[in-house]
Amino acid sequence: xxxxxxxxxxxxxxxxxxxxxxxxxxxxxxxxxxxxxxxxxxxxxxxxxxxxxxxxxxxxxxxxxxxxxxxxxxxxxxxxxxxxxxxxxxxxxxxxxxxxxxxxxxxxxxxxxxxxxxxxxxxxxxxxxxxxxxxxxxxxxxxxxxxxxxxxxxxxxxxxxxxxxxxxxxxxxxxxxxxxxxxxxxxxxxxxxxxxxxxxxxxxxxxxxxxxxxxxxxxxxxxxxxxxxxxxxxxxxxxxxxxxxxxxxxxxxx
Ligand code: IYR
Numbered sequence: 001x002x003x004x005x006x007x008x009x010x011x012x013x014x015x016x017x018x019x020x021x022x023x024x025x026x027x028x029x030x031x032x033x034x035x036x037x038x039x040x041x042x043x044x045x046x047x048x049x050x051x052x053x054x055x056x057x058x059x060x061x062x063x064x065x066x067x068x069x070x071x072x073x074x075x076x077x078x079x080x081x082x083x084x085x086x087x088x089x090x091x092x093x094x095x096x097x098x099x100x101x102x103x104x105x106x107x108x109x110x111x112x113x114x115x116x117x118x119x120x121x122x123x124x125x126x127x128x129x130x131x132x133x134x135x136x137x138x139x140x141x142x143x144x145x146x147x148x149x150x151x152x153x154x155x156x157x158x159x160x161x162x163x164x165x166x167x168x169x170x171x172x173x174x175x176x177x178x179x180x181x182x183x184x185x186x187x188x189x190x191x192x193x194x195x196x197x198x199x200x201x202x203x204x205x206x207x208x209x210x211x212x213x214x215x216x217x218x219x220x221x222x223x224x225x226x227x228x229x230x231x232x233x234x235x236x237x238x239x240x241x242x243x244x245x246x247x248x249x250x251x252x253x254x
Contacts, residue, residue, distance in 0.1 A: 030094065030096070030166065030172050030173075031094070031095060060193065060194055061190060061193060062243075063193070064189070064190075064193040065198070065238045066199075066200050066201060066238070067198040067199065067200055067232050067236055067238065068142070068148060068200055068236075069148070069232060069233040069235065069236035069237065070148045070151050070152045070198070070228060070230045070231065070232065070233055070236075071151070071230055071231040071232060071233050071234070072151050072152075072153070072230075073153065073230065073231050074153045075153045075154055075197060075229065075230055075231070077105070079195055079197070080103050080154050080156070080229065081103075082191075082195070083156075083188065083191040083192055083195055083197075083229075084101045084103065084156065084188070086187055086188070086191040087099070087101065087158075087184045087185070087187045087188035087191060088101070088184065089187065090180060090181075090183045090184035090186075090187050091180065091183060092174075092176070092177075092180035092183075092184075093174065093175030093176035093177065093179070093180050094173075094175050096161075096164070096172065096173075096174045096175060096177070096180070097180075098160055098161040098162075098164070098174035098177040098180050098181060099158060099159065099160060099161065099180070099181050099184050100158075100159040100161060100217065100221055101156055101157070101158055101159075101188075102156070102157040102159065102215055102217070103154055103155070103156050104154065104155040104156075104157065104215075105153060105154055107150070109214070109215075110149060110150050110152075110155055111150055112214055113149055113155060113211060113214065113226075114146055114149035114150050116204075116207050116210045116211055116214065117146050117149060117204045117207050117211075117226075118144055118145060118146055118149075120204065120205065120206045120207045120210075121143075121144035121146065121204065121205070122144040123206070124144065124205050124206065125143060125144050128205065128206070139239065140239055141239075148200065148228045149228060151230075151233075152228040152229060152230040153229070153230045154228075154229045154230065155226065155227065155228055155229070156188070156199075156226075156227040156229055157211065157215070157223060157225070157226050157227075158181065158184070158185055158188065158223075158224050158225040158226075158227070159212070159217055159221035159222060159223055159224065160174075160177050160178065160180075160181040160221065160222050160224050161174055161177065161220055161221050162174060162177055162220050162221075162222060163177075163220050164220060165220075181224055182224075185224065185225050188225075188227070189201060189227070192227070192229055197229055197230060197231065198229075198230065198231065198232050199227045199228060199229050200227065200228050201225065201227065202225070202226045202227070202228070203224065203225055203226070204223075204226055207223070207226075208222055208223035211223055211226075
């Protein structure tokens with residue numbers, strides 16, 4: 001399903017015929033043909049302000065940690081909605097906005113998701129992942145029991161729309177849907193942190209189809225991320241990990 005990435009395939013070669021309407025043989029852009037281009041309003045900051053904002057943002061995101069122990073305290077629905085609104089501002093291939101966010105507060109649905117995830121994860125840990133992977137993970141003390149899936153006030157599930165259907169019935173190609181949704185996920189996680197809540201970046205292996213049908217999502221949508229969102233438990237612990245220094249991740253070419 002990565003065939004919408006022109007850098008990795010010969011899209012240019014086969015695109016001309018695949019998009020043609022069989023009856024009219026006319027190609028229409030998915031966006032309006034007479035899309036207006038309007039002035040961009042921008043207020044420039046001083047260099048001092050730029051650095052102050054960049055440093056402040058670093059301070060905020062550097063405080064983010066993956067949490068595995070959550071409080072049952074409720075979170076206002078409006079906060080979750082604003083966080084998802086932020087994620088939906090991500091750039092996307094040809095402005096296709098190829099994402100669907102499902103926010104779950106219903107306890108029965110959370111329990112059903114927990115059952116699906118724990119059943120698959122037990123097989124993942126015992127069979128699919130293998131000795132190397134489970135050994136590499138062991139310092140993080142994870143396992144297939146995912147209590148947080150039922151303790152958190154909200155689960156946010158991110159689906160990528162691999163394509164969609166235009167009002168005229170034609171298929172709309174979602175270029176770079178993988179990268180577009182990945183960027184939206186980054187903004188989502190950052191928005192959760194900025195709002196003052198915590199989450200756990202989870203991508204449950206082999207659970208996508210079962211969760212998709214549980215939630216009644218269509219076949220063009222694939223589950224990419226499952227985020228429990230809430231407050232940390234009072235006694236929450238985190239692994240004492242350090243991040244790479246800037247000098248280890250940055251190469252400057254002047
Ligand atoms: N998906 C499993 C296993 C897991 C894999 C990696 I890589 C992690 O960084 C953490 C967990 C789970 O959620 O337990």
